[in-house]
Amino acid sequence: MTITDGRQTEPAIGPADPVAVDQWYALTALDEIPVGRAVRTKLLGVPVSYCRDHDGAPLAWLTQDSLPAGAPVDARTLDAPLPTMADYGYLWTTVGEPGGALFDIPETAEPDRRILNAGTFGIFTSGPRAVENFLDMGHLPFVHPGVLGQQPFTEIVDYQVEYRSSEIYAVNCLIFQPKAAAASTSGQMVNYTFRVPHPLCALLYKSTPEDDVRLDVIGLFVHPIDDGRVRAHLFNCLLDTVNTDGQLRRFQQGVLAQDKPILENQVPRQLPLDPDAEAPTRADKTSNAYRRWLSDLGMTYGVVASTQPGL
Amino acid sequence: MIKLYDYLLSVNCYKQRLLLSILDVPYERVDIDFYPGWEHKGAEFRKINPLGHIPVIDDDGYVLWDAHAILVYLASKYDPTGSWYPVSDPRRLGEVASWMLFAEGTTNTASAARLHVSLDYDFDLEACQAGAHRLFRVLDEHLWFQEQQGQEWVASGESPTVADIALFPDVALSEDGGISRLDYPALRRWTERVQRLPGFIDMPGIFPVAKAPA
Ligand SMILES: N[C@@H](CCC(=O)N[C@@H](CS)C(=O)NCC(=O)O)C(=O)O
Numbered sequence: 001m002t003i004t005d006g007r008q009t010e011p012a013i014g015p016a017d018p019v020a021v022d023q024w025y026a027l028t029a030l031d032e033i034p035v036g037r038a039v040r041t042k043l044l045g046v047p048v049s050y051c052r053d054h055d056g057a058p059l060a061w062l063t064q065d066s067l068p069a070g071a072p073v074d075a076r077t078l079d080a081p082l083p084t085m086a087d088y089g090y091l092w093t094t095v096g097e098p099g100g101a102l103f104d105i106p107e108t109a110e111p112d113r114r115i116l117n118a119g120t121f122g123i124f125t126s127g128p129r130a131v132e133n134f135l136d137m138g139h140l141p142f143v144h145p146g147v148l149g150q151q152p153f154t155e156i157v158d159y160q161v162e163y164r165s166s167e168i169y170a171v172n173c174l175i176f177q178p179k180a181a182a183a184s185t186s187g188q189m190v191n192y193t194f195r196v197p198h199p200l201c202a203l204l205y206k207s208t209p210e211d212d213v214r215l216d217v218i219g220l221f222v223h224p225i226d227d228g229r230v231r232a233h234l235f236n237c238l239l240d241t242v243n244t245d246g247q248l249r250r251f252q253q254g255v256l257a258q259d260k261p262i263l264e265n266q267v268p269r270q271l272p273l274d275p276d277a278e279a280p281t282r283a284d285k286t287s288n289a290y291r292r293w294l295s296d297l298g299m300t301y302g303v304v305a306s307t308q309p310g311l
Numbered sequence: 312m313i314k315l316y317d318y319l320l321s322v323n324c325y326k327q328r329l330l331l332s333i334l335d336v337p338y339e340r341v342d343i344d345f346y347p348g349w350e351h352k353g354a355e356f357r358k359i360n361p362l363g364h365i366p367v368i369d370d371d372g373y374v375l376w377d378a379h380a381i382l383v384y385l386a387s388k389y390d391p392t393g394s395w396y397p398v399s400d401p402r403r404l405g406e407v408a409s410w411m412l413f414a415e416g417t418t419n420t421a422s423a424a425r426l427h428v429s430l431d432y433d434f435d436l437e438a439c440q441a442g443a444h445r446l447f448r449v450l451d452e453h454l455w456f457q458e459q460q461g462q463e464w465v466a467s468g469e470s471p472t473v474a475d476i477a478l479f480p481d482v483a484l485s486e487d488g489g490i491s492r493l494d495y496p497a498l499r500r501w502t503e504r505v506q507r508l509p510g511f512i513d514m515p516g517i518f519p520v521a522k523a524p525a
C-alpha cells in the first residue's frame with residue numbers, strides 16, 4: 001500500500017473511495033465458515049457471499065439471486081468469484097484491486113503461538129471508529145477497569161509515534177494493568193507497541209506474563225459492512241500455555257463487550273478526521289496519528305473528511 | 312458446591328451470577344465456549360442438557376436448566392429471608408410468576424436483537440426491536456405506577472424479587488441490540504436501583520452507575 005494513491009478513476013463497485021475499496025478485508029474466521037453453503041453479508045455496502053469449498057478453500061462472490069443464504073455452492077459452477085486469501089485464520093476478500101499482498105505478521109510463524117479468532121462481534125460503528133478505539137490507551141482505565149487499567153493510574157507517559165514503510169508504529173506505551181492477559185496472576189506495568197498496517201486493521205504487541213522477551217500479538221481486523229456498521233474480528237497470537245481456547249476467548253470477549261456500547265454511543269458513527277473536531281482525550285497521540293494518516297491516504301469511507309487545508 | 316455452566320456474554324447466565332452474588336452463595340463456574348466454539352451444541356454438553364442451552368446448574372447432583380427456573384430454585388433454597396421468591400404471599404408470588412413470563416418476552420425480543428447485532432443470529436432485527444419497544448413501554452408504565460405508590464420493584468412489596476433479576480439484563484443491555492431506553496424514564500430509574508443493590512455485579516456492556524449518596 002502506498003500513501004499517495006495517484007489513481008483517479010472511480011471503483012467499478014462499492015463506494016467512490018478507491019482507498020477503502022482497494023483493500024483486502026477479513027470476512028470471517030475460516031473455522032467458522034460453513035463448507036459448501038452460502039453465507040450472505042455486505043462489504044463496504046456491496047452484497048457479497050462466501051463459503052468454504054469442499055476441500056476447505058475459501059470462496060467469495062458478488063451475491064446473486066440463484067444462491068440464497070444456505071444454498072449449496074459448487075466452486076466449479078460459480079461465475080465471477082471474487083479473489084480470496086486464507087491468512088491468519090480468516091477468509092480475506094476484496095471488491096477492488098488491492099494490488100499487493102497482505103501485511104506481514106512474522107510472529108505467526110513461531111510454532112508455539114496460540115493463533116485463534118477470539119471472536120467476531122457486530123457493532124454499530126464505522127471501521128475507523130473501531131480502529132481508533134483499539135489504538136486509544138486513554139480509555140483503558142475507564143472502560144476496562146480492574147483488567148486493562150485501573151483508576152487512579154490514568155496518566156500515560158509520553159511515547160513515540162513513528163512511520164515505518166507507510167505503517168504507523170507507536171512504541172513504548174506504558175500503562176499499569178491489573179490483569180493484562182488471561183494468563184496474568186497479578187498487576188504489572190505493561191509495555192505496548194501499536195501498529196497500523198492497513199486502514200481498517202491494527203495490531204498491538206504487549207508484554208506477556210509467560211515470556212520475558214517475546215510479545216503477545218493481538219489484532220483488530222475490521223469487516224466494514226457499510227460505513228456505520230462493522231464486524232470486528234479479534235485476532236489472537238499469544239504465548240499462553242495455561243488457558244484453554246475458551247478461557248482466552250472469555251478474556252478477550254469480555255473486553256470487546258465493554259467497548260461495544262462506548263463505540264455505539266459515539267456521534268457521528270463516522271470518524272471525524274479534523275484534528276479539532278473532537279475534544280482531545282488523554283493519550284490520544286496514536287489516535288491523532290491515525291486520523292492524520294487516514295487523511296493523507298485520502299480515505300473518505302467511514303470518516304468525516306477534514307476541512308482543514310494543507311494537511 | 313453449585314456448578315454453573317456459564318458463558319460470560321449470555322444474559323441468561325448473567326442472571327444466575329447476579330442472583331448468586333446478591334445471595335452471597337459460593338459457586339464454581341464451568342466456562343462453556345458458547346461462541347465461537349458452540350460447545351453447548353456438542354454431544355458432550357447435550358448429555359447435561361439435551362436442549363443445548365445454557366445456563367445449567369448442578370447443585371450436588373441436582374441438575375436444572377432454564378434460566379428462570381434456576382432463579383426460582385436458587386432463591387427458594389438459598390435466600391433465608393424468603394423475600395426473593397415470596398412463597399408465603401400468594402399475591403406477590405403471582406406477580407412474580409407473571410413478570411417472569413413477561414421476561415421470556417423481553418429475552419425473545421430485546422436480547423434476540425442483541426444476538427442478531429453481535430453474533431449474526433438469524434432474527435428479524437426490526438421485528439425484535441419493535442417487539443422490545445412494545446414490552447418496554449408496558450414495563451415503563453407499570454414501574455411508573457409502582458413509583459407513584461412508593462413501590463420500587465417490579466412486583467409489589469418492600470424488596471426486589473427474582474422477577475427483577477429476570478428482567479434486568481434484557482433491559483440493561485438493550486442498546487446492544489439497537490434499542491434505546493431514552494423514552495422510558497421509569498425503566499431507567501429502575502435499572503439504576505437494581506445496580507445499587509448490595510452484592511450487585513455487572514456484566515461487560517453494562518455501564519456502572521455512581522454509588523448511591525450515603
Ligand atoms: N429458555 C432457556 C433459554 C436459554 C438460552 O436461550 N440460552 C442461550 C444463551 S443466553 C443458549 O444457550 N442458546 C443456545 C440456543 O439458543 O441454541 C433459559 O431460559 O435458560
Ligand SMILES: [Fe+2]
Binds near residue numbers: 259
Ligand atoms: Fe477498549
